[in-house]
Structures are given as structure tokens and as C-alpha cells.
Amino acid sequence: MSLLQVSHLSKAFGGVQALDDVSFELPAGQLLALIGPNGAGKSTCFNTINGQHKPDGGAVLLDGQDIAGLGPRRISRRGVGRTFQVSAAFHSMTVLENVQAALLSHHRKLGQLWRPAARYYRDEAMQLLQQVGMASQVERACGVLAYGDIKRVELAMALSSQPRLLLMDEPTAGMAAHERNELMALTRQLVSERGISVLFTEHSMDVVFAFADRIIVLARGRLIADGVAADIRRDAQVREVYFGSGSTFEDKPGEGEA
Template identity: 60%
Template structure:
């Protein structure tokens, strides 16, 4: 597969602290890749550099062969890199469909249209996106009354409004019940397959990681210590030491099921 995202020797230092230290990896179109590691491993710093929120100390970030290392956040976003957040970035006072309409207005550079006549702008497309994430029936509800799992789905619909080639997902299942986690990650897998969207996500729920990631990257103290398919990562001694063995052992059934699925 051709690399959509190509990271080469990426580093970010804060004085003597090497938050991210000479990290290299690639993500192909339509591929689902998990970036995992203990707290303080450098995952959030890595995401912040990919979105232009932090300038790297060294290294390169290539998107479809183009160097975007020092691009500002908005330019990276315009180039097709979307992001969802651990804490959802929705508008509580607006209806569900209006949240998606606002995202579509931004995508089409129609932010100036935030006046009463904007109520009908891109409504049909907003409803299509809500249907994609299973939220069409809640379109008229205020976002403020949604359950947390539904807020996560709305956040995903808003990210998809920008038609991203690469979607960065920061702890997509955080705060969700087990059934909601499974449903959301299945939805994300379907989106990657159907749209060809590359997915790079961080996650502490190892069941979600081993059930849905095609490849796993493991960070520890800023360095990439392992990379490979779920079964290889589970068997890696250095990864077992980082997670003290328990998280990976708990996720064994999900990893085994994925390896056996044709």
C-alpha cells in the first residue's frame, strides 16, 4: 500500500525532556493504525505535531508526499487531515443537525453565512452524515441533552464533514460503555473501508485496539519500541513490560479473533 502519511525521524524536545524522540512510521490509505503507550509516552505530543499545533524539534511529516512539517493547523486541516478529540468539540446549544451544518459551512468556506438563512445550508448533506454515524433520528435534538456515546458519534460526523483523507482520533472510546465502544469502533472500521480514509487513533482500551487496528505502534518515553500486527505486538516482550502484561493479556481474545477472521 502507498503511504498517505509518512513520518520520518519526528522529534519534539522540551529542554532536556524528549517527549517524542526520532519516531518514524507510515500510514497507508484506508489503513487503521493504533498508537498506544502508557501515560507520558508521547502520543498526544505526536498528534499535536501532526496537526500543526506544535512545531517539531526535528524530522519530517509528509502527507501524500508533500512536506507539511511546518504548516499551520488550518492549512493541514484544509489538506485533508481531520481530528476528533477525547473531549468532544460540539456546540451544546445547537441542534444535532446544526452542529454538522456548521462543520460543512466551514468546509465550504461559508462561515460568513451564520445568519438565519443559513438554517437550510447543507442540511441534506448533514443528514447524510448523521445517517452514516447512526444519528439521523436525533437530528432535531439539542446537542446538550445527548448521551456521551451519542456526542462521540456527533463529533465523528462533524469530522467527516471535512471529507478527510486522514482522520486522527484521540481516545475515541474514552468514557463510553463497553457496548458503545464496540459499536463506535465498528463504525470507524466501516468508514475506513468504505471511504478509503486512513485512521490513526490513540486508545487505552486494548479490546478496541486489538479488535480493530490492522497495525499497532507502541510508544514508550517518546520512542517507538514496537510496530506490527496485533498478534506480534501482543507477543512482544518489550511491550509486555511497558504494560506490565495485564492489559495485553486481557485483550488476548480480541486479538485472537481478529487473526482468525479472514
């Protein structure tokens, strides 16, 4: 059985059908990219899986248990972590303090934040920061970090809840090419070492084709393709949705619009 099973998921906002009978699966230990043109329904799909939206129909099964309609906190407790496109780190706090705060939340001890954060989970936070390559910057404030380093801190924060499924929303947005590749190579390493599953949205087609084990494509709320990179590159319907012609992704080097 796959770790994540999305079955006939539907969600409408007023007269707009944002998700229309979407179904896909994500096995353990796989990196799955969710792409599509603007307005395809990617964010709605992400937010429905994570609990920000309650679906109008369908199921979201995590290890066979339906989590559709549960709130984000309850879904997190069941083993789902998330990173966001907009920075979720506290810029006035140090790298170490941000990860310690995430650990306090996971252990349900946020009420202890009135005491110095340095007292709590320091060793566990250091281990996470070592894994994401930020152990040498633990005392720096997040507000002075390079953007790629902030993303590494946020990845450590997401891993603090020991997720089985990690949702990454535009993880490389705003990064230079070398930063994008470094972050996704790190993510792939963590997937392999921890055996977790990752579902990510992404605008850079270079990143998608280089790192995703599998790719699913949404257009106007419907799933139109599901396959490995070579299959998606050749898919005529996907090319039509992206380019409105017979162009291929190779004809559009660099970043594509996802």
C-alpha cells in the same frame, strides 16, 4: 506510497524529549492504533502531525508533501480531519446544526453564521448523519444526547471536510463497552467505504486489539514496536513497558493503560 509517512520526528519541551526520532507509515484504508503508557509521547505525536506543535526535526508527509510545521487549518485543508477526547460539539445547538456549522467551516462560509444555519448544507449534513446512525435525532440538542451519540455527531463533523486521513484522539474515552465497540465498528465501516486512513490513540486494549489493522507503541518518546495485534501481544519490550514484568495483556482483562 503510504498516505502518511512520519520520518525521524523529534520534539522537545525544555529538557524533556517528548518525541525522539519517531518514524512510521500509514497506508490508505488502514486503521492504525498509537498506544503507550502515560508520558509516552502519544499526544505530542498527534498534535505535531495535526499542526498544534511545530517539530524540532523530521518530516510529516501527506501524499508525499511535507505538512510538518503547518497550522491546523492549513493541514485540515489538505485532507486531515480530527476528533478530540473532549467534546467539540456545541451542546446548545441541535445535532443537525452542529454538522451544518462544520460544513460551513469546510466551505469557508463561517461568516454566514449570523443567518439561520438551517439554510445551509442541510442535505449534505443529513447524509453524514445517516452514515453515522444519527439521522433520527437531528433536531435534538447535543447537550441532551448520550455520550456515545455525541461521539457519533463529532465523527460526522470530522467527516464534513472529506478527509483522506482521520486522527481520532481517545475516541471511546468515557464509553461503556458496547458503545466503544459500536463506534469503532462504525469507524471501520467508514474506513472501508471511503478508503480513508485512521490514526487513533486509545486506552482500551480490548478496542485496540479488536479493531486496529496495525499497532505502533511509543515509550519515552521513542517507537519501540510496530506490528499486528498478535506481534504486539507477544513483544517482550512492550510487556515490560506496560507491566514491568513478564505479564501479558491476557493477564490484564478489560481496559489497559495506553
